[in-house]
Amino acid sequence: MVFEKAERLRRLPPYLFKEIDRLKAEITAKGVDVINLGVGDPDLPTPRHIIEKLDEAAQKPANHQYPSYSGMNDFKVSVAGWYKRRFGVELDPLKEVITLIGSKEGIAHLPLAFINPGDLALVPTPAYPVYHVATMFAGGESYFMPLVKENRFLPDLDAIPPEVARKAKLMFINYPNNPTGATAERDFYERVIDFARQYDVIICHDAAYTEMGFGGYRPMSFLEVPGAKEIGIEFHSLSKTYNMTGWRLGFAVGNAEVLDGLGQVKSNIDSGAFNAIQYAGIAALEGDQSCVTEMQKIYQERLETLINGLQKVGLEPEIPKATFYVWCPTPKGYSSKDFSSLLLGKAGIVTTPGSGFGDPGEGYIRMALTVSKERIQEAVERIQKLSF
Structure with a gap:
């Protein structure tokens, strides 16, 4: 056959x-x-204290049952505390944090919540392939925003035609950037927020590399900029920060309505991250840095x-x-x-x-x-x- x-x-x-x-x-x-x-x-x-917490939590039968699709409250509180310490950003753990089975999973599922067939997503290029693929799986089309050296590998928002912007539902951005290694600062995020407000676009910032700065450089969070939470969310992961790529644990934070849509998709597709891994995640976020x-x-x-x-x-x-x-x-x-x-x-x-x-x-x-x-x-x- x-x-x-x-x-x-x-x-x-x-x-x-x-x-x-x-x-x-x-x-x-x-x-x-x-x-x-x-x-x-x-x-x-992966650091030893994180592994030890997983071992301890995995021994407890209560952690062998289905987890919450949106994440353990204790883990979400830990995420909110980390964001406050690291970026000065206040988050409501119950409404503005959702646990992910790695940030890739959340990025891939988000378009299913907001893209209808024929809708557009604004996608950087070159970029992590999942932004485009997830848009396509949801029935949408990608409008590609070139990242070139002449523009410091930032998308040229002024080059996006107004008719395209009006049709767009999502914009993916990613800084520090994969693959170019470029970084973005406050003035860029301010322009992104203005653009999103003008055209009613949801901003999806993939911030997986904020803890991998060189020479004392500390990349900022998109959510540090006033107004960011009104129009977007940020994805993060423990994969690169704590060498936990195989553990599959991440989170998305920011706009409660957008996260609710992502949560609806997840509740119908997956059953959440293993609780023992979330306890290990708490040890990572709250432990010795x-x-x-x-x-x-x-x-x-x-x-x-x-x-x-x-x-x-x-x-x-x-x-x-x-x-x-x-x-x-x-x-x-x-x-x-x-x-x-x-x-x-x-x-x-x-x-x-x-x-x-x-x-x-x-x-x-x-x-x-x-x-x-x-x-x-x-x-x-x-x-x-x-x-x-």
């Missing part, structure tokens, strides 16, 4: 990171010692090693103030895929072609700081032996 897949699946581009995994496996099978700078999955372990400071120091050292090495071979990478990504222009004459293929085939280094994140990513590759400083130094030495 032949089973025909739904049209929405046939319209999907190949999932970028799945293809990277395939290519990595292919060259590893040939006996090559591969250095993987392709996927943003931290190599650092020296683990975060140490993480930032490690990534800073890796960043300096990679940037110095790339500059020595004549490349001109963007120097990020946050995230654990380096967005690097390709050498003259090389496309994104060509250069990624050269690095993989001739040096055993996995990188991500920028074109995989969207057309304006052509001419760049993304490198993740998710291997040791020593392995990054080895990658640099391999690159220095290439001709390009």
Whole structure:
């Protein structure tokens, strides 16, 4: 029998990171010692005190039952407390916080609550692919906002035609940014809020990398800006901050009405995050934050090693103030895929072609700081032996 897949699946581009995994496996099978700078999955372990809290909570039978789809109240109170300490933002834990099975899940489900067939979402490009895919799954269309160096990798809101803006229901933004490493400041968020008010657009800010600043830089929350809570929400995750990517725990905060819509979708699709993991999340948010400071120091050292090495071979990478990504222009004459293929085939280094994140990513590759400083130094030495 032949089973025909739904049209929405046939319209999907190949999932970028799945293809990277395939290519990595292919060259590893040939006996090559591969250095993987392709996927943003931290190599650092989850801090011990978080693991111990999970172990303790998992032993309690009460935590083995169905959790609340919107999250344990204790975890939401903890999230609100963290936002107050970190950003000075006041949140009502019962109405302005919702627990997620990782922020990707929440981002993917949100368009189902607000996008009708034919509606538009304003989506940055290059970008994390889920913004566009989630919009498409909800029956909507993406209007792409190019992120280019000339505009500091921020969307040009003035370039969005008024007829497009009036049709848009959602706008996705993401700072510190994946893949470019760019950051946004208060003046940009103020313009976003004005735009949202003018056109009745819900702002969805993916803030997964706010705790990955370099050199003392502290990225701000979109919700710090007056008026932000009136028009939008912010997604966050414990994945990168506490090296908990596999644990699948995140949250969305902000506008209560928008979160209620997301909660309605979740109540019909999932059964919430495992309570024991939420207790571990409380330990992460309320515990000693020296683990975060140490993480930032490690990534800073890796960043300096990679940037110095790339500059020595004549490349001109963007120097990020946050995230654990380096967005690097390709050498003259090389496309994104060509250069990624050269690095993989001739040096055993996995990188991500920028074109995989969207057309304006052509001419760049993304490198993740998710291997040791020593392995990054080895990658640099391999690159220095290439001709390009």
